[in-house]
Amino acid sequence: MRSLRAVNICLSRWASQSELQVGVAGQTVTLSCRGIPHDTGVTWRYYRLVLILTKGKAAMTDRSEISSTSKHLKVWDLKLSDAGVYTCDSGSRTVSISLHVFQLTISLDGHFLPKEVPKLILMQNSSHPLPHLSITLFDSNNHTVTPQLQNKTPQKYILMLKQLKATDNGTWTCHVHSDSPLIDHNITFDVKVLGFQNPDLERKYAAVDSTVTLSWRLNFQKVKWQEGFTGQLSWKQKESATAHELLDFNITARGEQHETKKSSPLRFEIPESKRQSAIEVKIPKVHFSHSGQYWCRLAYSRRYTQSQIELLVMKVSADPAGPLPSRAEVTLTCQVSSPLPPNAHLLWERVNGTQVDVKKSKQHEMEVEVNVSAAGLWNCHLMEDNERKISLHYLVEEAPGWISYMAIGASVGGSILVFGLACLCIINGISWQRRRQRAKRMARARQYLLENKTCQCQHPRMKPRF
Numbered sequence: 001m002r003s004l005r006a007v008n009i010c011l012s013r014w015a016s017q018s019e020l021q022v023g024v025a026g027q028t029v030t031l032s033c034r035g036i037p038h039d040t041g042v043t044w045r046y047y048r049l050v051l052i053l054t055k056g057k058a059a060m061t062d063r064s065e066i067s068s069t070s071k072h073l074k075v076w077d078l079k080l081s082d083a084g085v086y087t088c089d090s091g092s093r094t095v096s097i098s099l100h101v102f103q104l105t106i107s108l109d110g111h112f113l114p115k116e117v118p119k120l121i122l123m124q125n126s127s128h129p130l131p132h133l134s135i136t137l138f139d140s141n142n143h144t145v146t147p148q149l150q151n152k153t154p155q156k157y158i159l160m161l162k163q164l165k166a167t168d169n170g171t172w173t174c175h176v177h178s179d180s181p182l183i184d185h186n187i188t189f190d191v192k193v194l195g196f197q198n199p200d201l202e203r204k205y206a207a208v209d210s211t212v213t214l215s216w217r218l219n220f221q222k223v224k225w226q227e228g229f230t231g232q233l234s235w236k237q238k239e240s241a242t243a244h245e246l247l248d249f250n251i252t253a254r255g256e257q258h259e260t261k262k263s264s265p266l267r268f269e270i271p272e273s274k275r276q277s278a279i280e281v282k283i284p285k286v287h288f289s290h291s292g293q294y295w296c297r298l299a300y301s302r303r304y305t306q307s308q309i310e311l312l313v314m315k316v317s318a319d320p321a322g323p324l325p326s327r328a329e330v331t332l333t334c335q336v337s338s339p340l341p342p343n344a345h346l347l348w349e350r351v352n353g354t355q356v357d358v359k360k361s362k363q364h365e366m367e368v369e370v371n372v373s374a375a376g377l378w379n380c381h382l383m384e385d386n387e388r389k390i391s392l393h394y395l396v397e398e399a400p401g402w403i404s405y406m407a408i409g410a411s412v413g414g415s416i417l418v419f420g421l422a423c424l425c426i427i428n429g430i431s432w433q434r435r436r437q438r439a440k441r442m443a444r445a446r447q448y449l450l451e452n453k454t455c456q457c458q459h460p461r462m463k464p465r466f
């Protein structure tokens with residue numbers, strides 16, 4: 001017991017006088033044997049396991065070696081259990097080092113999809129009493145991230161991070177601080193987030209009969225994702241409508257991209273030349289019915305993420321269509337295929353017109369009308385946050401004079417024709433009424449004659465009685 005107590009006292013003295021050095025599990029650490037001449041032999045000792053490390057390879061399962069020149073001890077693939085007090089002996093000189101080891105692990109092996117929340121586990125081991133740690137996180141953009149401390153013991157800290165975005169992909173830093181003993185150490189770790197560079201909801205505008213290309217930009221090339229994954233693109237016209245699958249795609253671990261087009265009521269093309277790491281569809285001639293929600297979904301390890309592009313189609317029309325006759329009026333209509341967001345509206349304005357020649361839609365209205373009585377060029381703008389997203393124009397042309405005369409003649413002729421038809425109908429009605437009355441009088445006369453003839457008929461003679 002006395003000898004064991006003496007050993008413990010000796011160990012505690014060496015630990016208290018030792019130099020502190022920090023290492024991270026899985027990495028390499030070099031313990032310095034300072035002040036030892038290069039031509040002098042050294043012996044390294046690890047107190048806790050009472051292992052004697054001689055020249056050359058150490059007895060730590062081939063994970064350490066002593067430099068022949070500097071006499072430093074190099075340990076790679078460091079483990080949490082490697083923490084403790086190391087001494088370097090060279091004759092009468094002894095150098096003592098206390099190795100404090102941290103181990104940082106991240107859930108899902110650091111491979112995430114957007115909106116997932118990583119879990120970090122930070123463990124520590126040391127020959128000293130374990131200190132209280134202050135932990136600060138920095139994301140790949142060097143922005144401070146405040147984690148949620150889920151659980152804490154002297155040996156283990158469990159931290160929950162924020163919901164990830166595709167832009168969070170990269171190398172993060174965990175800064176560990178302690179006042180006693182003094183520790184200021186950075187531990188880097190990789191966070192890989194597979195997803196879209198598009199926003200979660202993107203809105204795109206197109207005019208009827210125009211060409212539009214919908215594109216989803218993936219970040220798997222930047223992430224250097226080592227596994228393959230699959231995905232699909234689908235479309236539905238309304239929230240409650242049936243979804244139609246447009247294409248399937250898969251991307252191999254080498255980054256090779258393969259797409260398979262599906263049969264659907266929507267006519268579209270897959271562009272031959274497109275941006276790298278992108279899923280694209282091209283609609284060569286947009287119709288009003290092409291509007292709706294286009295969903296691109298990625299699937300990886302039974303988890304998925306998706307991005308939506310909402311396509312709004314806009315058109316302008318006139319009633320009646322064609323040139324504007326003199327003293328006539330035409331109604332111009334500007335219309336979108338689905339309700340606008342609260343921050344958007346439609347706006348009619350006449351080119352080189354005044355403030356009077358402006359008509360704005362109300363909130364959530366899908367169309368706006370303006371009555372025009374003079375020739376001119378009109379523009380309809382779709383405004384979002386006071387920014388023009390798309391503009392369509394309509395030219396109201398004045399009809400030539402002969403067309404106006406033809407219109408007047410047609411109008412007068414039509415009026416005369418209508419009047420003649422009305423008179424003819426009246427005459428025919430009167431004639432029909434007279435014929436009907438005449439027929440009724442003749443029917444009554446026939447009835448009267450029949451009744452008189454019946455009365456004048458003689459009865460048969462009776463034989464005389466004698």
